[in-house]
Amino acid sequence: MSFETASIPRVEGANASASASAAALTGPKLRVSGVSKRYGDVYALKESDLELRQGEFVTLLGPSGSGKTTLLMMIAGLVKPTSGDIWIDGRVATHQQPYERDVGMMFQSYALFPHMTVGENIAFPLKMKGALKERVREAVDEVLEQIKLPSVRNRFPAELSGGQQQRIALARSIVHRPSVVLMDEPLAALDKSLRTHMQMEIRQLQQELGITVLYVTHDQEEAMTMSDRICLMNEARIEQVAAPSELYFSPRTVFAAGFLGESNCLHGIVESVDGTTARVRHGGCLLEGRLMNAAKAGEACRLMVRPEAIRMVAGQRHADQAHGNAIPADVAAHVIGGAVSRTSLRTDSGVLLAATQLTTRSTAAPAGGVTVTFSAQDCLVFGAGA
Ligand code: ADP
Ligand code: MG
Numbered sequence: 001m002s003f004e005t006a007s008i009p010r011v012e013g014a015n016a017s018a019s020a021s022a023a024a025l026t027g028p029k030l031r032v033s034g035v036s037k038r039y040g041d042v043y044a045l046k047e048s049d050l051e052l053r054q055g056e057f058v059t060l061l062g063p064s065g066s067g068k069t070t071l072l073m074m075i076a077g078l079v080k081p082t083s084g085d086i087w088i089d090g091r092v093a094t095h096q097q098p099y100e101r102d103v104g105m106m107f108q109s110y111a112l113f114p115h116m117t118v119g120e121n122i123a124f125p126l127k128m129k130g131a132l133k134e135r136v137r138e139a140v141d142e143v144l145e146q147i148k149l150p151s152v153r154n155r156f157p158a159e160l161s162g163g164q165q166q167r168i169a170l171a172r173s174i175v176h177r178p179s180v181v182l183m184d185e186p187l188a189a190l191d192k193s194l195r196t197h198m199q200m201e202i203r204q205l206q207q208e209l210g211i212t213v214l215y216v217t218h219d220q221e222e223a224m225t226m227s228d229r230i231c232l233m234n235e236a237r238i239e240q241v242a243a244p245s246e247l248y249f250s251p252r253t254v255f256a257a258g259f260l261g262e263s264n265c266l267h268g269i270v271e272s273v274d275g276t277t278a279r280v281r282h283g284g285c286l287l288e289g290r291l292m293n294a295a296k297a298g299e300a301c302r303l304m305v306r307p308e309a310i311r312m313v314a315g316q317r318h319a320d321q322a323h324g325n326a327i328p329a330d331v332a333a334h335v336i337g338g339a340v341s342r343t344s345l346r347t348d349s350g351v352l353l354a355a356t357q358l359t360t361r362s363t364a365a366p367a368g369g370v371t372v373t374f375s376a377q378d379c380l381v382f383g384a385g386a
Contacts (some may be wrong), residue, residue: 002176009019010216012238015094016164017056020293025192027090028051028052028053028054028087029053029054029056029088029089029148029179029180029212030050030051030052030086030087030088030089030179030180030212030214031050031051031052031074031085031086031087032048032049032050032071032075032084032085032086032087033049033073033084033085033087034047034048034049034083034084034085035047035048035071035074035081035083035084035085035086036048036081036082036083036084037047037067037070037071037074037079037081037082038082043236044067044070044236045067045070045071045074045236045237045251046067046236046237047083047084048067048071048084048237048238048259049238050071050231050238050241052180052212052213052214053211055207055210055211055214056212056213056228056229057203057206057207057212057213057214057215057226057227057228057229058213058215058227058228058229058230058231058241059227059230059231060072060214060215060216060217060231060233061214061215061217061218061219061220061223061230061231061232061233061259062071062232062233062239062259063218063234063259064218065343066119066233066234066235067233067235067236068185068218068233070183071233072182072184072214072216073098074086074100075088075098075103075180075214076098076101076103076105076182077093077097077098077100077103078088078098078106081094084128086295088101088102088103088180089102089180089181092187093152099128101159102180102238103178103179103180103181103182103209103244104125104173104174104176104178104181104182105143105173105175105182105183105184106169106170106172106179106181106182106183106184106186107170107183107184107185107186108184108185108187108188108189111157111166112157112165112168112169112172113157113305114156114157114158114159115156116156116159116221117153117154117155117156118144118149118152118153118155118156118160118168118171119140119144119153119154121157121168121172122140122143122144122168122171122172123136123139123140123170123175124172124173125175125176126139126140126175126176127253128367129176131176131216135309136236136280139175139176140153140175143174143175144171145170146171146205146208146209147167147168147170147171147205148167148231149164149167149171149291151169152164152168162190162192162194163194163198165195166186166187166190166198167198167201169186170202170205174205174209174211175376179209180211180212180213180214181206181212181213182212182214183202183213183215183216183218185216185217185218186202186215187199187222190219195367199222199225199226202226202361203225203226215227220259220260222259223244224244224248224260227243227244228243229241229242229243229244230242230247231243232247232255232256232259232260234255234259236284237261237351239252239253239255239256240253240256241317247260248260248261248381250292251292251304251380252292252293252386253292253293253382253386254302254304254382254386257380258304258383261306261307262307262354262386263304263305263306264304264305264306264307264310264351264353264354265302265303265304266287266302266303266305266349266351266353267300267301267302267303268281268282268287268300268301268302269281269298269299269300269301269304269346270295270296270297270298270299270300270301270381270383271286271297271298273291273295273297274298276290277289277290277291278290278291278295278301278381279377280301280303280381282303282327282349283327283347283348284348284349285325285327285349285382287303287325287327287379288324288325288376288379289303289325289376289379289380289381290379290380290381291381291383292378292379292380292381292382293382293383293385293386294383294385295381295382295383295384295385296383299383299384301381301382301383301384301386302381302382302386303379303380303381303382304379304380304382305353305374305377305378305379305380307342307353307354307355307356308356308357309374309375309378309379310345310353310354310355310356310372310373310374311313311372311373312331312343312345312355312366312370312372312373313370313371313373314366314368314370315369315370317366324373324375324376325373325375325379326371326372326373327347327348327349327353327372327373328347328348328369328370328371328372329344329345329346329347329348329353329369329370329371329372330345330368330370331344331345331366331367331368331369331370332345332346332352332370334365334366336359337359338359339358339359340356340357340358340359341356341358341359341363342354342355342356343355343356343357343358343366345372347372353372355372
């Protein structure tokens with residue numbers, strides 16, 4: 001198995017960061033301002049803004065082709081922006097060469113140098129910037145301790161397991177203490193259990209050392225587990241930047257609600273709006289939910305409800321407001337999928353809804369006619385603009 005990492009060394013000496021302006025000490029480690037990238041008529045990234053604070057782990061998450069790698073490559077200096085500026089540690093880096101930028105990189109597709117020992121691989125970024133031999137030795141020793149592999153210094157990459165190689169790749173991306181470490185799907189080639197293990201290891205080391213990381217993945221679970229904040233991308237744009245829980249519970253767009261986790265979608269017409277609460281007519285039901293964007297009475301809208309937020313009341317079929325959000329439905333199917341059980345429900349309006357609940361021995365499988373209920377908090381209303 002081969003992994004890619006290439007660290008881009010700092011040109012300046014080790015004291016360069018100490019002499020950085022005072023703004024660099026308090027300001028963001030990375031700032032992307034109005035950055036776009038156009039290839040011919042097509043935007044790989046539309047004007048985007050993003051800031052990373054010292055010690056933050058931020059993940060670019062989005063479907064394939066949404067612009068994640070393009071944004072990362074522009075920060076690394078490997079792709080030239082069409083517009084906008086990039087600041088690294090308080091300095092404009094937009095026109096700097098890759099090797100002049102204070103970043104480390106860990107990518108899936110660059111292998112470790114096979115003809116170099118582990119020690120030589122890790123030392124590479126330091127040697128590139130002309131660090132003294134003694135300093136290189138110390139830094140390599142220190143980082144090998146940090147990744148808990150002090151004894152593999154003289155081995156060659158082919159003599160290491162996949163997980164060990166990946167840790168060496170990680171060591172090489174941080175050995176020169178860059179302001180920001182950029183990682184593009186570094187775990188995509190690993191099998192599930194090693195990937196889960198490496199996710200924890202990278203996160204732990206990042207927190208221990210206070211490293212600032214911009215990470216790329218298309219795997220929502222990976223993004224949710226590892227990140228302080230997620231930058232959700234879609235069709236060359238940033239959709240929302242938020243902590244994982246905020247993105248999950250308060251997605252600002254239909255795309256965000258659908259991409260992260262699972263959501264049931266119901267169509268309706270806005271009946272009335274009161275602040276952030278909307279009342280919506282769906283078939284014969286009047287439903288109440290949290291309005292996530294601007295919408296006016298009479299407009300079409302969508303309601304998003306997560307399967308785990310749905311409760312089923314057996315043996316009744318209500319659609320009256322006295323019972324809160326209530327939709328009459330019939331149970332179409334029920335399966336125990338392990339810790340979670342899943343019920344498919346067909347509403348009278350013909351929509352198929354999914355409901356999930358923790359599996360318990362005592363609960364009888366739902367059957368026949370039921371009332372589907374959910375709280376107004378768990379019902380997100382999106383107007384046409386979302
Ligand atoms: P992601 O990493 O999210 O999968 P990319 O940043 O690689 O997405 O690509 C974003 C979009 O830009 C895609 O539509 C891709 O085809 C396009 N793109 C990327 N690089 C180039 C290039 N060198 N020339 C033309 N189009 C490109
Ligand atoms: Mg990519």
